[in-house]
Amino acid sequence: MRKSRLTAGIVAALAVAGTAACSSGGSSSSDDTLTFMFRGGEDEKAAYQEAIDRFTEDTGVEVKMIVTSADQYAQKLQAAVAGNKVPDVFYIETASLQSYVSSGVLMDITDKVAEQGADLDNIWEYGLDSYRFDGSVQGTSEGRLYGLPKDIGPFAFGYNADMLEKAGIERPDPDEPLTWDEWLKICQKLTQDTDGDGEVDQWGTGLNVQWNSQAFVWSNGGDWTNEDFTEVTVDTPEFAEAIQFIADLTNEHGVTPNPEQSQTLDTYQRFMAGEIGFFPVGPWDMSVYNELDFEYDLLPWPVGKTGEPATWIGTLGIGVSNTTAMPDEAVQLATYLSTDETAQETLVDASIQIPNRIDTAEKWAAEATEEGVKPKNRQEFLDIAEDYGRAGSSSYTYGGEWYDELWVGIQPVIDGDKPAAEYLAEVQPRMQELLDQANAQAEQAAAAAAAAS
Template identity: 70%
Template sequence: MKKSRLIAGTVAGLLLAATAACSSGGGSGDADTLTYMFRGGDDEKAAYQAAINRFTEDTGVKVNVIVTDADQYGTKLQAAVSGKNVPDVFYVEQGSLQSYVKSGILLDITDKINEAGVDLTNIWEYGVNSYRFDGKVQGTSAGALYALPKDIGPFAMGYNRTMLEKAGIELPDEDEPWGWDHWVSVMKELTTDTDGDGEIDQWGTGLNIAWNSQGFIWSNGADFTDPTHTKVTVDTPEFAEALQFFADLTNVDKVTPNSEQAATLDTYQRFMAGQIAFFPVGPWDMSVYNELDFEYDLMPFPAGSTGKSATWLGSLGIGVSASSKNVDAAVKLAAYLSTDEDAQKTLVDANIQIPNRIDTADAWAAEEPRKPQNRQEFLDIAKDYGRAMPAAFTYNTAWYDEFYTNIQPVLDGNQTAAEYLAEVQPRMQALLDESIVASEQAG
């Protein structure tokens, strides 16, 4: 989840098409060997291999590891499903859980986890509940458990500490969020031509609409749906104000690279090159960002009209195939990777996630030396102000994807946010209605 900035579209539709193949197929490998499929870079692969080697030493169960890039994972998993070769243990996204369950791909592991005595109260409640589903509602404590959290992913606002100190700007408070106006004023000060060639080469920020807009919308008192996830609510003044603010960062405030500059080098790369002051950071970035040539740190997300920070809190799950030939060992592997103290230490020490175990999180945030210095911000998001992505707990993402399909005129300054939202809400509602019907039919 680095350069691609979490590229990982849902495979829900593909999985439904392969329901028959999955339901009649057997698990991959044999009863003495498990297959574990996940996605990640070299650092994540090395950390998981080390943890799995220890699992094999402790249990005698061999594990065949299959790792893909983030943008290839859905396609390769679908190929495995279609070929009746579903991995015994594999990553599952929040937004795909319902279709995995209703198509018979995922095993209900509730009883086996209870019988094993796994202490789920020591794992982030949000992470555990993300993979509970009662047939209608996902994300509450009432549903059956279909996966364990591989992690939770708090998406914090990061900043180039070295750049701010060099400019003589007071560093952000670790607890009190900046308001939008103050944040923009600082970014304007930092957007400049540093080498005197007449071209801007340092910017305040550079945000991706699909991954970075949610926090601004929530912080302004708006949301994508009502609490039941059945009614789209984007056409409100609060939502329009937040979306317009996001677009104006480029077109009015001019604190971001323009489209031509962004096409030359994306803003993720520009942040790592020291050219951008503020950029969202996830725990998965730490293994790379901790080696940057400048100091970076974390701050509360800038706050809109509510005065409160908001951002999203993601998660990936580790699920077990319903067709595994060695269900007991597969559940044991999922539980080991999600909850075992030694396994968690291996993964956390690799700087690819925050601790899953609550009893070690505070010590991790406070340990010295540490990068970033304000690791506590990740925990604040996990405990206080992080939210699930809008489509995390709906049957599919088509309704949510529609929001971004024709949004470019707003980002280019050729259409107001209010005009766009009035147009897109009916389309989003129609797709959400279809999603609800599809869920009922699948059930």
Template identity: 60%
Template sequence: MKSRILAVTAVSAVALATITGCSSGAAGSDGDTITFMFRGNDAEKAAYTAAIEQFEKDHDVDVKIIMTTADEYSTKLKAAITGKQIPDVFYIDPGSVQAYVKSGIVKDITDKVEESVDLDNIWEYGVDSYRFDGKLMGQGAIYAMPKDIGPFSFGYNKTMFDAAGIPLPDPETPYTWAEFVDVAKKLTLDTNADGTLDQWGTGLNVQWNLQPFVWSNGGDWLNEDRTKVTVDTPEFAEALQFFADMSNVEKVTPSTSDAQTLDTYQRWMQGQIGFFPVGPWDVPTYEKLDFEWDLIPYPVGATGETATWTGTLGIAVAETTKNADIATELAIYLSTDPTAQQSLVDAGVQVPNLKDMADEWVASATLPPANKQEFLDIANEYGRALPANTTYSAEWYDELFKNIQPVLDGEQSAEDYLAEVQPRMQQLLDKANADAGIG
């Protein structure tokens, strides 16, 4: 999934030398030069280059762009921090905010943001993902501006529905779990009558797709103050069991051997999967698919309300920057300037950060998906942060997935596994909270 969220590109040796070549302080800070470090692909680099050229003209400043691949970014940034060569402006994920605040890595930019930005026109989720009051994420001072938000929606193959004579899903009324399985069964077929299935209702990755089912069923990973792991509840167990049963009982997903031959992402791309997740980062690629597709809400569990997560990256300012004002201006500009945002939207890499621009994006778009409004509904109404993004570290969260395969293979019940894994997760959460100074 990570490799699909941001495609990889070659690291520029010259750009990295900008970080490693300075002897102290923020990289490249010489009075009229600041550095911006990010991860991305060629389209994103081109969009940022165009936007930053305008910023340089407007502010009489030289911005050195440092780009890495998605896979290398964290390692390169940590190396820069360790070597005290921190770029002036850089990408940050919500899960790193607490540690970077505690370590004095990122600057509190609240005052500048509040005096220069119309926060009512920025996705609240995006800004709140970088707020921290010293105890809990989501409130308090602002330590980064959102680079983007990524509503993780649900797609379906319209061409497959038409071929099967199944009515298209209602974009306003989600399927129940039972309805979803019923349709998925009708889409799971041996289309060439050779005795082997070659089309399936769905094919989901547990690490990225379990959350909508758990939340919609009334379960969650943590209690409200984020001190207790709550995966050992009936609501959570029912959701995980349903997820596993789609493969082992209902048989509406590719088998383990089928998935090894060709993963479900590639099968979706080839038109062999009926339902599959879609993020904004997928849209440029999916526009080239050989079948029609669109977006719908995720199926609903016991609560009767759909749910999913929203991703985000932030743009932070280094506490050590020698050009705090202009560095903060750049972070705000890249996040909120209409021209800069248009460059990124035109590159097909994100939903607009500005609400009024996003509304226009939905109204004027001619390329798929037709129901782009679903992205905005997630952003506006029901998208949530991934659980690990609100805690000091992600170890406790990752623990859930380390030994989950027997459940997915039907060899262990969800209830038994969750009772077994909860104490280990709790121990790791306690450590994270202790490291954060939260008692």
């Protein structure tokens, strides 16, 4: 599961198109075959094929898979909704859930999931609650279920264990997080000219401010909004200090590739090439990282002023069309893919996610002691899921345009041409205006849905 979100424009278009789909009762299924639309590569496709073949064998229900690449999924799903050909079962993102519910695209599956007898107490609470909505608030245990987690995505921090060993640096403690200063000193030791040509060719780290800033901001006591998502709070000293620290890794300390070096080879590729010491690791990376020529492992994210690690945790969901011709079978398929032990083991064995089932996840983490298993510290994924992982504010607002605005003009900060505090003071009013618009849209959609019912 890659970190991504539908833009506000796409969400709005889906809402309009979804209203038409709801009113006309369209579905892409035939009388005896379900359609399941998802995104992923060959590993994910093969794993789902194996799981669905077993589902068909057990239930007699045929399933047609519709697979897209990650960057095409939102557009193709939008076209399916607009064309009144909503797949029976399909991937959903938390940022689009409210609009899908308001427009009638998603089915309320609460009662039908209960009829399946699934042990929801054995599913990560964060994953379940992300798809609950009570008509005004998303993400609380009191809401109705409009989807089930396909997975949860704890965004962990990884390191090249071979690089640290070669530099004479002990492996980090898997339980005790490094402070920013402690981590920076290790990055400085790792940053080297290894071939003696006068150019640095090995770096301590290589972070992307858009995808990696959450861990630093939250651990330093900052956040994007207040608790009820009504006020943008990026213009605080805690937030600015975290963003400045990330920028200084390149401009002041030189422990990351500079922009010119990143254009030659981005930091993701450099980590896989063994040129970067510390880099984020999501469960979706394991199938690739497990084939690397060096050993990698996980550690807690470095900590700021709070002294407590923090990181983003995401989730991708499986929803059911409100207009499916086979509602019972569609909910059965969604429940099977999300909660069945054998189905989960099939997906986990493909190294594309961690288990949704808590008992399966604990077993999976314990297996890391076996020879050849990577990463050894699988428990870090579970610690994030249980303890210090947090959903981004934009996961529970009506679209994420307000959040995206932060990154539009941040490059001068990353290049060292503008202080983070100055930029954040400038961008906060623009973000606030967009958040106000999103909240107003949410209220309008809720009112329209209430009137229609």
